[in-house]
Every structure is written in C-alpha cells, then in structure tokens.
Amino acid sequence: MSQAPPTLRVPMNDLARGIARDRDVLQAAFDAVLDSGQLVLGPQTTRFEEQLAALSGVEFAVGVASGTDALELAIRATMPEGRRVVLTAANAGGYTSTAARRAGFDVRYADVDPVSLCLSAGSAAPYLDDGVGVVVVTHLYGNLTDIRELVADCHSRGILVVEDCAQAIGASLNGRPAGGSGDAGTISFYPTKNLGAVGDGGAIVTSNSEIAERVTLLRQYGWQPRYRVAVPGGVNSRLDELQAAFLLARLDRLPEHNARRRSIIARYEHSALGGRLLVLPAAGEHHSAHLAVVRTDDRDDARGWFAERGISTDIHFPFPDHEQPGFEAAPVSLPETERASREVFSLPCFPELTDAEIEAVCDAIKEYA
Numbered sequence: 001m002s003q004a005p006p007t008l009r010v011p012m013n014d015l016a017r018g019i020a021r022d023r024d025v026l027q028a029a030f031d032a033v034l035d036s037g038q039l040v041l042g043p044q045t046t047r048f049e050e051q052l053a054a055l056s057g058v059e060f061a062v063g064v065a066s067g068t069d070a071l072e073l074a075i076r077a078t079m080p081e082g083r084r085v086v087l088t089a090a091n092a093g094g095y096t097s098t099a100a101r102r103a104g105f106d107v108r109y110a111d112v113d114p115v116s117l118c119l120s121a122g123s124a125a126p127y128l129d130d131g132v133g134v135v136v137v138t139h140l141y142g143n144l145t146d147i148r149e150l151v152a153d154c155h156s157r158g159i160l161v162v163e164d165c166a167q168a169i170g171a172s173l174n175g176r177p178a179g180g181s182g183d184a185g186t187i188s189f190y191p192t193k194n195l196g197a198v199g200d201g202g203a204i205v206t207s208n209s210e211i212a213e214r215v216t217l218l219r220q221y222g223w224q225p226r227y228r229v230a231v232p233g234g235v236n237s238r239l240d241e242l243q244a245a246f247l248l249a250r251l252d253r254l255p256e257h258n259a260r261r262r263s264i265i266a267r268y269e270h271s272a273l274g275g276r277l278l279v280l281p282a283a284g285e286h287h288s289a290h291l292a293v294v295r296t297d298d299r300d301d302a303r304g305w306f307a308e309r310g311i312s313t314d315i316h317f318p319f320p321d322h323e324q325p326g327f328e329a330a331p332v333s334l335p336e337t338e339r340a341s342r343e344v345f346s347l348p349c350f351p352e353l354t355d356a357e358i359e360a361v362c363d364a365i366k367e368y369a
C-alpha cells in the first residue's frame with residue numbers, strides 16, 4: 001500500500017527563515033557599514049574578531065574570506081620548516097584536502113575513531129612520521145572531540161595541530177571552547193553553519209601570537225608594512241566588513257540556537273530508540289549539533305522512507321577524500337571511514353524548524369523502526 005502524499009514538506013535547511021527573523025538587526029548592521037564608509041578591515045571586523053576570540057577562549061581571532069581559506073592560511077602558518085605533509089581524516093568533506101593542496105603540501109589520511117568519527121591519538125599514530133608537520137582534526141558534525149592525547153603526541157614529535165571547528169562553533173569540552181585545544185582553530189561562517197554570514201566568511205583562532213601574526217600577514221598579500229611583501233604565500237582573503245557586521249548582529253543568539261539544535265537531535269534520538277536507525281547523540285555542551293546524523297546499514301531504503309513522507313535528507317559526506325579522483329590520493333585502506341561513508345545520512349536540523357516539522361520527522365523515525 002502506498003503512502004498518501006505528504007501534507008508537510010520538511011526541508012534540510014531554509015535560510016530564508018533565519019533572514020526573516022533577523023531582518024531588522026541585519027538591516028541595521030548593513031546601514032551602519034554604509035554610514036561608516038569603511039568597507040574592508042574596518043571597525044566591525046575588529047570588534048567581531050575580539051568577540052570571536054573571547055567566545056573561543058583564545059587571544060586572537062583573524063577574519064578571512066571563508067572556512068577553506070582559514071584552513072589554508074592556518075596550515076601555511078603552522079607547517080614547521082622542512083616538513084611537507086598534512087595528516088587529516090578523509091570523512092570531513094574534503095575542505096582540508098583542498099586547503100592543504102592549495103598551500104602546496106601533501107595530504108595523508110588516517111582512519112577515524114569508530115564512535116566519534118574523528119581522528120584520535122590511536123587512529124593517527126600509525127601515520128605519524130618526520131614528514132608530517134600539521135595534523136588537522138575536524139570536529140565532525142559539531143562533536144568537539146577530546147584531542148588532548150593527540151596534541152601531546154603531536155607536540156612530542158614537533159607536529160602542530162589545527163582544529164577545524166567549521167561545524168563546532170559554540171561547543172566546549174572540559175571548559176575549553178572549540179579551537180582552544182590545538183595550536184590554531186578554523187571556523188566557517190558559510191550561511192548554513194551554526195553562525196552563518198549572509199555570504200561567505202571564515203576565521204582563524206589561536207592563542208599563539210606568532211601564528212596570529214603570520215595569518216594576519218598572509219590574509220593580505222604577505223604585506224608588512226603595506227605594499228612590501230614580507231612573507232611568501234600571501235593571498236587576498238579578508239573577512240568583509242559587511243559580513244563582520246552581520247556576524248556581530250547574530251553572535252548573541254548562537255548559544256540559544258545551538259541549544260535548539262541539540263533539542264531537535266535529542267527528540268530524533270529518543271524516537272529512534274530500539275529501532276533500526278542509530279541517531280548519533282549530540283547532548284551536552286561539547287556538541288554544537290550542527291547536523292542530525294543517522295547511521296544505518298540500509299541507507300537507500302531509509303532515505304526513501306523519509307522522502308516518501310516529504311522529509312529531505314542529505315549525506316555528509318558521500319565520497320571520502322581518499323576516493324576522490326580530484327585529490328589524487330595514494331591508495332590507502334580506511335575501513336571505519338569507508339563504512340561510515342556508506343552508512344551515514346543527515347535529517348533536517350536547523351533552529352528555525354517548527355515543532356510540527358520536528359514532530360513529523362520523529363513520527364517517520366518511529367514508524368520506520
């Protein structure tokens with residue numbers, strides 16, 4: 001018997017809702033920038049960088065044009081002299097691979113921990129050698145993974161650690177906010193992220209003054225002073241003054257929005273208890289609940305079930321980096337990464353979902369069981 005056509009459609013995301021809610025503050029931010037006449041690296045960017053550093057529990061934040069640029073500049077600024085390899089996970093959407101390749105470095109992949117789906121000291125250990133200069137840990141789906149042991153191992157070998165916090169802004173673990181446990185952290189303000197701009201944006205956060213200074217030079221041609229290229233590898237990657245103003249206008253509500261995301265995932269998790277879907281838990285301050293991710297061994301069947309009920313789903317991420325033709329990776333076997341890439345899919349999770357929409361997803365989860 002076929003399902004009656006769904007009356008409610010639940011989208012994966014709907015940015016128009018957040019824009020409608022924030023319209024007045026965004027408009028005021030826009031007007032303030034126009035009135036100031038300062039359009040690049042002005043007072044809004046400085047103020048946003050100060051507030052972002054405070055939120056991240058670090059001394060410095062440097063705004064750049066995107067999360068991928070933040071990764072590229074952070075990798076350039078942390079790679080020790082004489083080393084060439086960036087070690088990372090292959091399940092995090094390929095952003096680190098893109099950034100490391102653009103910086104001219106080689107990329108090596110380690111498998112992930114089967115539960116956190118993030119790099120761990122144990123999963124990275126077999127791949128660390130004297131060529132590795134930087135390890136990039138992605139806090140996947142917003143789950144701030146404990147990297148203390150990994151950082152200690154890396155530092156004992158002269159390797160620096162960059163945390164990709166694109167999905168984890170606002171989370172904190174053991175009293176340390178995202179980006180405060182490695183040598184530097186990177187953030188994306190892509191519109192669907194937990195703190196979204198009205199366009200592209202990114203930032204590097206760090207308490208290391210040398211790294212902060214280096215990325216500050218790199219984001220503006222390597223100039224020091226103006227028009228004198230003091231360091232190699234500089235680019236034009238500045239956070240727009242307008243985007244900084246929009247981000248300042250939205251920053252206050254980040255904790256509330258992260259809490260709302262966590263409550264959505266908690267309801268999905270509860271609905272899935274005892275069934276065929278495993279909803280990855282996101283309860284607690286260590287999780288920004290960026291994505292509501294489900295694991296199942298029959299993904300096509302499950303996604304079809306939700307689609308029939310008008311519920312959109314997506315896969316984060318369907319192609320592991322080491323299998324992407326464009327990354328030209330050396331052959332490597334990463335069983336946990338490969339298994340997860342076949343099993344995961346994401347359900348709608350954004351703060352502006354209505355209770356009726358959340359309920360519809362919960363009902364579909366329960367019925368699928």
Ligand SMILES: *Cc1c(COP(=O)(O)O)cnc(C)c1O
Pocket residue numbers: 066067068069092093095096138164166167188189190200201202
């Ligand atoms: C979105 C994202 C990025 C890239 O950010 P952009 O601003 O889109 O360049 C990097 N890493 C992760 C884990 C992301 O989710």
